[in-house]
Amino acid sequence: TLRLIYTTTAVQRKNVGASGPEKYTEAFIKKQIEEFNLGKRHLANMMGEDPETFTQEDIDRAIAYLFPSGLFDKQARPIMKHPSEIFPEQRKIQWGEDGRPFHFLFYTGKQSYYSLMHETYEKLLNVQKYQDQLPAQDLPPQKEKKNLAGSRWLTKIELEEMLLEKLSDNDYLRFIQLLQKLMTLPCGDMEEKYIQKFTKEVPAQLQKVVIEPLKYDERGVAFSTSEGIRKTAKATATVYDNGTGKITVNGIDVLHYFPVLQDREQLLFPFQFLDRVGKHDMICTVSGGGRSAQAGAIRLASAKALRSFVTEKEVEFMRQAGLLTIDPRVKERKKPGQEGARRKFTWKKR
Amino acid sequence: DDKLLSEPLSHPDFFNVKELFSLKDLFDARVHLGHKKGCRHRFMEPYIFGCRLDQDIIDLDQTMQHLQLALNFTAHIAYRKGIILFISRRRQFCHLVESTARECGEYAHTRYWQGGLLTNAHIQFGSGVRLPDLIIFLSSLNNVFEPHVAIRDAAKMNIPTVGVVDTNCNPCLITYPIPGNDDSPTAMELYCKLFRMAIIRAKDKRRQSEVFDELR
Numbered sequence: 001t002l003r004l005i006y007t008t009t010a011v012q013r014k015n016v017g018a019s020g021p022e023k024y025t026e027a028f029i030k031k032q033i034e035e036f037n038l039g040k041r042h043l044a045n046m047m048g049e050d051p052e053t054f055t056q057e058d059i060d061r062a063i064a065y066l067f068p069s070g071l072f073d074k075q076a077r078p079i080m081k082h083p084s085e086i087f088p089e090q091r092k093i094q095w096g097e098d099g100r101p102f103h104f105l106f107y108t109g110k111q112s113y114y115s116l117m118h119e120t121y122e123k124l125l126n127v128q129k130y131q132d133q134l135p136a137q138d139l140p141p142q143k144e145k146k147n148l149a150g151s152r153w154l155t156k157i158e159l160e161e162m163l164l165e166k167l168s169d170n171d172y173l174r175f176i177q178l179l180q181k182l183m184t185l186p187c188g189d190m191e192e193k194y195i196q197k198f199t200k201e202v203p204a205q206l207q208k209v210v211i212e213p214l215k216y217d218e219r220g221v222a223f224s225t226s227e228g229i230r231k232t233a234k235a236t237a238t239v240y241d242n243g244t245g246k247i248t249v250n251g252i253d254v255l256h257y258f259p260v261l262q263d264r265e266q267l268l269f270p271f272q273f274l275d276r277v278g279k280h281d282m283i284c285t286v287s288g289g290g291r292s293a294q295a296g297a298i299r300l301a302s303a304k305a306l307r308s309f310v311t312e313k314e315v316e317f318m319r320q321a322g323l324l325t326i327d328p329r330v331k332e333r334k335k336p337g338q339e340g341a342r343r344k345f346t347w348k349k350r
Numbered sequence: 351d352d353k354l355l356s357e358p359l360s361h362p363d364f365f366n367v368k369e370l371f372s373l374k375d376l377f378d379a380r381v382h383l384g385h386k387k388g389c390r391h392r393f394m395e396p397y398i399f400g401c402r403l404d405q406d407i408i409d410l411d412q413t414m415q416h417l418q419l420a421l422n423f424t425a426h427i428a429y430r431k432g433i434i435l436f437i438s439r440r441r442q443f444c445h446l447v448e449s450t451a452r453e454c455g456e457y458a459h460t461r462y463w464q465g466g467l468l469t470n471a472h473i474q475f476g477s478g479v480r481l482p483d484l485i486i487f488l489s490s491l492n493n494v495f496e497p498h499v500a501i502r503d504a505a506k507m508n509i510p511t512v513g514v515v516d517t518n519c520n521p522c523l524i525t526y527p528i529p530g531n532d533d534s535p536t537a538m539e540l541y542c543k544l545f546r547m548a549i550i551r552a553k554d555k556r557r558q559s560e561v562f563d564e565l566r
Contacts, residue, residue, distance in 0.1 A: 099480030100433060104452045107435055107482065108459050109467065109474060118448050125445065 024087055032083040039080065056081070091164060112163040113171060120178050123191045131187050151199040153179065158200075211307045211315065214241075224308040228300030230327050233289025237301035241309065243281025245271075249298065250285055263295035270303040270323055274310060296327060354559055358429055365429075365551055367421040370544055373410055376417075379540040381530040382408045384517035394517050397529035406517045408529050420512045420526040421548045424484060427510075428456075428552035432483030435459060436545075437500055439492040443538045447488055450542040454549045457482065459500075463492070468503040487513035487524070488541055489532040497523075514541060 040059060044051040047062050059080050067078040079086075094111075095101040105111045105118070154162070156172040179198060182188055188195075214222040222241040227234065247254040247267060258264050271277045282302060286294045303323040307315050318324055332341035339345055358364040376382065384390075384398065384406030399409035427434060434456040438447045444460035451458030459467075464474070471479050485504050490513045492498045497520050504511050505523045513524040514532050521527040531537045 093476065093478070095478070095480065098431070099478075100431075101457065101480075104455075104457050105448070105459070106475075107457050107467065108461050109464050110461075114461055118445065121445055122449075 024090060026092070029083055029087060032087070036080075036083055043080070089164060110165050110167070110171070112165050113167060113175075116163065117175060117178065120175070120182065120194075123194060124178070124182050124185075127182065127185050127187050127190060130190065131185065134187075150201050152202050154198050154200060159198075214308050222309070224305045226301050226304035226307075228297045228302075228304060228326075230296035230300065231289050231293035231330055233286060233293040233297040235284055235286040235294065235297035235301045237282055237284040237298055237305050239302060239305040239309070240281040240283070241279070243279065245278040245280065247282045248284070258291070258295060260291065263291060266292075266295040266299045267302070269299060270306055270318070273318065273321060273323065274306060274314060276306075276309075280306075280309075299323070300326065351563075354556075354563065355430060357559075358426060363418075363422060365422065365425040365548065365555065367425060367548055368418055370421065370547055371414075371417065371540075373414060375540065376410050376413060376530075379536040380534045381413060381537045381540065382410050383531050383534065384408050389518040391518055391520055393521055394515065394519065394529065397515075397521075398517065408517065408531070413528065413530050416526065416528045417530075417544070420528050421544060423510070423526055424486065424512060424545060425548045425552040427484045428454075428549040429556050431556070433457060433480060434484045434486060434549065435482035436486050436488060437463075437498065438488035439463075439498060440489045440532070440538075441493075442535070443488065446538060446542055450546050454546055455553070456549060463499050465499070468500065468507050468509070481507060482509060485509055485511045486545060487511065488538060490515050490519040490521075490524070 040054055041051040043059060043062050044054040046066075047058075049058065063078055063080050069077045071077055094103065094106055101107070103111045103115065105114045108114050153176055156167060156169070159172060159175070160167055179195060182191060183195060212224060212226075214224055216222055217240075223238055225236065225238045227236050229235070249257040254264060254267065258267070268277070271280060284298050284301060286298055288294075289297065300323070303318060307318070307324070310318075315324075334341055337345075382399070387401055387404045387406060390398070390406055397409055397412055399407045401407065424434065434451075434454070436447050436451045436456065436458040438444065438460050440460075447460050448458045466474055468481060471481055485500060487498065487501070490498055490501065495518070501511060501513070501523045510525045511523070512526040513519075513521075513528065514530050515521040515524065515527045516530070516532045519532075521529070530541075
């Protein structure tokens with residue numbers, strides 16, 4: 001027998017990391033679900049609504065009202081959701097009462113991944129057998145390449161979520177190579193449904209900017225409306241055809257609203273660029289920002305409105321002139337330890 | 351219950367495994383073909399019948415005896431509801447071995463062997479794991495032509511092993527070695543078929559005996 005002569009307290013302390021990530025028992029999760037349902041009813045009572053018809057959106061609104069938080073990260077704010085969304089899914093015990101595991105590849109360690117490989121390889125063998133049976137024909141390439149626009153393979157993280165198991169990079173690569181091999185075989189179309197489980201649709205990236213068509217008001221005059229922003233100013237402009245070049249801002253004439261020449265020049269620029277100085281009328285509303293910012297916002301709004309009146313080539317010219325781009329420059333924040341955004345405190349040698 | 355377990359032990363060949371195969375079957379499946387003389391392992395010399403044009407020929411009489419003992423042993427283990435694990439690290443037969451295991455209702459491992467699967471099982475799998483009661487090696491070497499780690503691990507954990515040993519393998523730590531070819535597809539299909547039939551027979555017999563007991 002061993003007698004304990006001398007040990008440090010470090011040995012007696014529990015090694016917190018040794019047991020792996022926290023495992024939630026089924027009883028614990030059940031209790032959490034009961035508590036959640038009770039809490040939902042309490043919340044409904046507090047808000048004065050019917051406990052029976054209290055949906056998840058109502059819960060979110062109630063929590064946002066009761067616990068307002070200015071934190072930027074949405075996931076750091078208080079949430080109340082069903083426990084199945086909060087606690088990550090865990091593997092239940094893999095063997096029955098007599099000790100025999102349920103899955104036939106249990107003793108490999110990564111049972112879901114290897115069973116997936118096994119199934120995919122079986123599909124590959126079936127396709128090859130079917131191919132061998134067919135009489136030797138030269139199949140014309142009938143199938144259109146469906147991977148042109150739409151789909152991509154699942155990423156490693158998505159596959160891990162699907163299998164509930166950790167994968168290594170090599171494992172993932174091997175699986176993707178198997179799927180690609182299955183796809184390249186001539187008779188791979190038989191297994192399309194199976195392959196589709198592991199592909200994802202990629203939305204088309206190129207979004208062509210839709211130029212709105214002209215609208216006609218009661219008098220028969222063509223007009224078009226659009227919005228523009230600059231710094232903190234938001235503006236909406238409506239440009240009318242068959243006009244004399246009159247511009248009205250917030251109900252006030254432009255000469256009175258913008259006394260400074262520079263702002264009026266900014267407003268004039270899109271019309272000058274398209275040689276349509278005296279041909280259009282404009283009515284706009286603007287709020288926020290300062291003098292120069294409001295002028296820039298109205299300029300952008302009027303340029304966007306003029307797109308409907310003009311050919312595509314001229315739209316391209318406008319875009320290249322920078323008339324249609326939102327100016328991304330905003331006021332930079334002040335940092336701690338400095339006097340302003342960039343200005344540092346005076347440096348004293350001693 | 352006691353009678354159920356002790357009755358098969360009284361007969362030498364309770365499950366009648368001898369009728370599952372014959373010498374001609376083994377010969378047709380090319381089980382007698384070994385590797386070249388240079389690959390021969392020292393401990394395989396008693397199992398080798400001779401050498402023709404530098405290729406070793408395995409003695410099929412000895413193979414028959416060993417195969418009969420091994421099949422009898424697997425049948426007894428399956429009768430007593432033990433866990434059987436099939437291991438083979440040959441890529442060509444990985445699918446075949448896994449399908450055989452699935453059809454028998456037993457387990458297979460034909461992938462990369464992680465170090466602590468048997469010896470460190472309580473940490474790798476969970477605390478209440480049950481380890482396999484029999485390990486069957488359908489190819490005793492791994493992809494680098496070295497003896498499979500599971501042979502040594504099974505010996506450490508007191509798990510009996512049955513293994514097909516070719517002329518370049520080490521039959522030392524395997525409890526029921528079967529000298530025979532592990533490279534030809536026909537030979538592997540024959541072994542899979544024999545093990546599958548033996549296990550299914552044993553399980554059926556067990557179910558029948560349990561039903562008879564319940565009726566009485």
